[in-house]
Amino acid sequence: MNTVSISFNLNGDPVVADVPRDWTLLKTLREVFELTGAKEGCGVGDCGACTVIVDGDAVNACLYPIPEIEGKQVLTIEGVAKPDGSLHPIQQAFIENNGVQCGFCTSGMIMSAKALLDETPEPEEADIRSAIAGNLCRCTGYVQIIESIEMATKHE
């Protein structure tokens, strides 16, 4: 099989893997590293359920070619809580303010929100809307997701 050897940093740990060259980052995360928090909601970059953070930017892992990940820093939802298991303020706010319902979009939402807050700790509502514009949700109408992200900025 036409594989590629890759090494990158995953949730703080250096990792290496041999992966078929045509795999995406999403497939690699799910199949090789068994990190299933990032979801495939559409597989074509429309829904954002697979969002992870690569070198500080929120990206659709379902579109990200695996050879491109070499040497990069990848953060998934599994790496967001502190090592002792305590929740990140964004995660805490989602639980407190009903920012999560079915939860399928939640990993992606939180990653998009985290990428925003890492860059802009005190965003305007419009910034939040832009940051999660690529993350579709059918349960919440986004209202309490946006409120949760606003709440998290105050927690931080």
Add this chain to the structure above:
Amino acid sequence: MTNFRYVGKNIPRTLETDKVTGRAVYIDDFKLPGMLYGKILYSSYVNARIKKIDTTQAKALAGVRAVLTGEDIPEVRVGFIKDQTVLKKGRVRQYRDEIAAVAAISPEIAQAAVDLIEVEYEEIPGVFDPFEAMQKEAPLVHEVDARGKPIRSNVLPLPWKFSAGDLEQGRKDSAFVVKDRVSTTWVNQCCMGTSGCVAEFDASNNLTLHNQTNVIFGAKQRIAEYFAKIGLKDKNIRVKNVVVGGSFGTKLDTDIYEFICIQLALKTRKPVKILFTREEEFKALPPRQPAVFDIEQGCDKDGKLTFRHVEAVLDNGAYTSWGATTPSVMMTPISSLYRVENVYFKASCVYTNNIYCQAMRGYGTPQATFAVETSMDRLAEAAGIDPAEFRSINRNQSGDLTPMKLKITTCGLEECIQAVKEKLSWDEKHGKRNGRGVGMASLIHVAGGARVYKSDGHGMRIKVDDEGHVDVISGGTDQGQGSSTVLSQIIAEELGFRPEDISFTIGDSALGLWDAGTHASRHTFIAGNAAIAACKKIRRQILKMATVQLPKIIQFGLKRKKRMDPDFDLPEIDFSLFADPDNLDIQERKVFLKSDPENPYCSVDASQILKQGLHVGNGKSQTVMAEVFYDPPTQMLDREFKGNISMTYAFGTTGVEVEVDKQTGEVKILSMIAAHDVGRAINPTLIKGQIYGAAYTGTGYALTEEIKSLKGKVMNPNFRDYNILTAKDDIPVEAVVVELGDADGPYGAKGIGEPGLVPTAPAIANAIYDAIGVRITQLPITPERILDAIKQKEGDAWCE
């Protein structure tokens, strides 16, 4: 209102912390050792005879473990009226017809094998319009029915006809009458998690189906019926939910892919997973049932409704799922939204070669309410009455018995209408025709269960272990609404325990007692009442145990204290008071003497009592557990479709202010007020979440969402071409929660899962009319439709 500790509070969804850490296991993430992956071959033609299927190449592909066609499995009819088989043999009637299925060691190999299957078709003419399909000369979609009897018409033999009062008298009493044709289209439920399941047989052919159904016992029943016909009668069937990535109606029926998955697992003797792609989700999952309504209504000179006459035609598609039963629910708003004595409703479901339909949030009420509320606005205008006032005049009221024999126990409709009026500054803004406008629409929905099956019950088991931990095993399911949080609030309140003491096991037919399904906005009401009844038993058991154990524990503690500290003065305690459980109470998991609640020596953690009660050592040890099956005293609809099917009904009004750009046809929502009579809010934050989410889906239904079907083919099977709203579509929705309390609801609560969606589309349509004077009676209200309507209106004005 009594001061509650947990009920009415915004308790966080701590029970679902796995969902924010990536740990929650959805069907996508669920794996079993040796599991294979199934893929389905769908038809390439919309209506055709299958001449030949060649699976040779597919079978030869490395990694393939099974290839099945209709020839390989028993020809058993499934579905609501048994009008299809699992794999279609000889004939296809729609593009989503399942012709063959493959199980392989990876989804990619399974798909490659599907692509290698060769099918020869002979196309035959189809019919794609329900009105054409009703014509005598129209091609028949089905030749025979489930019993093999010839079918002579595409109109399904379903009994959807309702009448009450005296329609002719109603017409005579009318000073004003309006008549309209109103239509709604297919929309996809768009669960973010796609459909899927894992089927697994043990060595004795007992099945475990890991799936996402909201109706675990209904699914079990349907599979059992199927098993009886394929030689697996009496095999055990366990239906078990994974975490469900949204439902919105898609998980009520047992879909064909689930039967296919079962067949692949049976054939391969391995667990098999089928997981839909997003494209399949759009093409092969039944969407919301579309409908065309001819609605005629009248009122007298005072604006009181005199009659309502509605005829509906529903494009059933090629087969039948729950979509065809939506008229039974459309009857609720058609007969009972606003007071109207004389009502006639008839619905025809018509076979076509289009995609077939199922349930979606609201189950027929959004469609019917779009018709009723469009007509209400038109009639108000004809009568020269303000539309808000017109609705107030005709509003439902507590104590009403509607023409459908629904008993309206509590009704907050007037409060909702007034809240919308006030918040929108209705009187100031209505009727300006200046590009900005306000509109409103209301709703009625079952909110205290819905007796659509002979049992509308819910089974709940609660056990409390010797650590004071409460395990709740509910026969229901959760698709994201937060039932476990709401029920834990009710249970904590009722038991005197804390929400953090409570764990939930749901969605497992082997563990739970029977439940009719987490549908019809019934779960909080029905499961909540079951929980209260179970908690009363549990509480009694703990307090009885305490009558024996509490004095012992207290005395032991006091003696110990005295031993440690000889100066300690033993308090005076009247131990005879402990003998009567009625003298005891539980709060925050502490059992204490009611007459002396502050006494630190008389208050003991329930876990100590439970431990002492269990570890007795004399053959009299006890555990604490209770089972309750709550079935509300409601009625099935009779042959005339009358009867009180729910313990209570929810009402609500959505008001909208819009701005319409007459040059582009774009609609901007400036304000949306969603006022809902919820009985009592167990968790206001969670209720608002239901209302907000439903309002967004309703806005999509009004303005952007439509499955584009061209001769039966879904042309927009992705999120680029099928537009659900995003966070950029900033709809300023405000939820107004009206709490009148309902005597039958748990702590006064009514169901709220579906209502928020129901009045949204007609409220927007009515606001658009108020803004620019054109009425769009067809969903979705796209800019193109608005521009066409403006053009037509201006053309008409020019002609005049």
